[in-house]
Amino acid sequence: MEPKTLDHVAFWVTDRHPLVEFATDHLGMHVIDAQENFTLIGSNARRGKLTLFAAEGPRERGAIKHVALRVSDLESARAALPDGSGDEVELGEGLRVRLVEAPTDVDYDLDHVALFARDPARTADEYTSLGFEHAVPSDEGNPRVEVGGAYIEFHEGDPGEPEKPLLNHLAVLVDSADDHTAEAEDLGIVESVVDAANTRAVFVWGPERVRIEYVEHKPTFSLQ
Numbered sequence: 108m109e110p111k112t113l114d115h116v117a118f119w120v121t122d123r124h125p126l127v128e129f130a131t132d133h134l135g136m137h138v139i140d141a142q143e144n145f146t147l148i149g150s151n152a153r154r155g156k157l158t159l160f161a162a163e164g165p166r167e168r169g170a171i172k173h174v175a176l177r178v179s180d181l182e183s184a185r186a187a188l189p190d191g192s193g194d195e196v197e198l199g200e201g202l203r204v205r206l207v208e209a210p211t212d213v214d215y216d217l218d219h220v221a222l223f224a225r226d227p228a229r230t231a232d233e234y235t236s237l238g239f240e241h242a243v244p245s246d247e248g249n250p251r252v253e254v255g256g257a258y259i260e261f262h263e264g265d266p267g268e269p270e271k272p273l274l275n276h277l278a279v280l281v282d283s284a285d286d287h288t289a290e291a292e293d294l295g296i297v298e299s300v301v302d303a304a305n306t307r308a309v310f311v312w313g314p315e316r317v318r319i320e321y322v323e324h325k326p327t328f329s330l331q
Contacts, residue, residue, distance in 0.1 A: 108237055108238030108290055108291075108321070109281065110237075110238045110239070110254045110255070110279035110321065111254070111255050111279070111280045111281060112154075112155075112255030112279065112280045113155055113217050113259075113277070113278075113279055113280075114278040114320075114322055115147070115149070115155065115156040115157060115158050115278045116155075116156075116158070116174050116217065116274075116278070117145075117157075117159075117160060117274075117275035117276045117277075117278065117320075118160065118171075118273055118275055119162035119272065119274075120159050120160070120162065120164070120166065120199075120200050120273075121161075121162065121165065121166065121200065122200070123145075123146050123159035123160075123161060125198075125199050126159055126198040126199045126200065126202060127146050127148055127159065129196075129198045129199065130148050130157065130198060130204075131148065133187050133188050133189065133196075134176065134187070134215055135150050135187070136148045136149055136157075137149075137150070139152045143161075144160060144161050145160045145161065146158070150213060151213050151216070152330040155176075155257060156217075158275070158278075160275050162271070164200070164271070166200060166201065166269075166271050166272065166273040167267070167269035167273065168201055168269070168272075169223075169266050169267060169269040169272035169273055169274055170222045170223050170224075170272070170315050170316075171220075171223075171272075171273055171274040172203070172221035172222060172262050172264070173195060173203040173204065173221045174202075174203070174204050174217070174221075175206070175219045175221070176205070176206055176207065176215045176216065176217065176218060177207050177208075177211045177215070177216050177217070177257075178206055178207070178208055178209075178214045178215060179214055180208070180214075181206060184206050184214070184215075194206050200273070201273055202273065205221075217257050218257060218258070219257060219260050220258075220259050220277060221261075222259060222261055222262070222266070222315070222317065223262055223263070223264030223265065223315075224262070224263065224264070224315055225263075225265060225266070225315070227262065228250050228261075230261050230315060231251065231252050231261055233314040234252045234259060234314065235252060237313060238279070239253065239254050240252060240253045240254070242258055244260075245258075245260050249261055254279055255279075255280075259277070266315045266317075268316065274317065275318065276310060276317070276318035276320050277313075277317065277318070277320065278319070278320035278321075278322050279320070279321060279322070280324065281321045281322065281323055282323065284306075284321055284322065284323035285307070285323075287321040288300055288309040288321075291311045291321075294311075296311040296313075297309060298310040298311055298312055304325075304327075305324065305325055305327065305328045306322050306324055306325060307323045307325060308320050308322040
């Protein structure tokens with residue numbers, strides 16, 4: 108398995124519209140695609156994005172701790188947030204977003220996703236079997252894996268087994284979804300295969316029952 112970049116992070120939410128409004132007003136994002144059952148938002152369709160799927164609530168925290176967006180100027184990004192906000196804000200329904208200053212050619216790209224894990228070091232090791240690379244731990248010492256300059260980091264905590272989790276899936280971009288489908292079938296971890304207008308993807312079950320999508324942008328990919 109050879110993922111190229113962290114493409115998007117998807118969530119189940121009961122009312123996506125206030126979350127979309129917050130992100131577009133304060134986090135440099137725009138609506139990339141809006142369908143009956145989901146809204147895709149980001150600062151650039153070919154970089155890290157957030158997908159909000161409509162679902163029954165309330166949702167449970169489960170494995171997700173926060174999502175971090177990378178900005179080149181943290182002071183300017185803070186100024187765009189509501190008065191009194193810190194570097195971490197809640198869009199709503201428990202979805203927390205953190206701002207991180209680091210070199211980037213696209214502001215508000217995905218920097219990392221923080222997940223709870225019962226054994227963070229072991230979970231990081233398990234992600235390497237799915238094509239992620241070991242990375243230097245975070246400044247707080249949390250184990251991390253890397254894909255295309257973005258990270259998944261693991262914080263000690265119990266993700267539980269929620270019936271209605273907030274986190275839908277993590278998605279990584281690949282050259283060929285079909286190739287990854289074949290490999291995932293050999294490993295016995297395929298959850299589903301989806302052929303959509305702009306993408307083709309295979310979903311697999313990762314550690315701690317986190318769904319991971321290996322998504323291919325079709326030659327006709329036209330989102331902006």
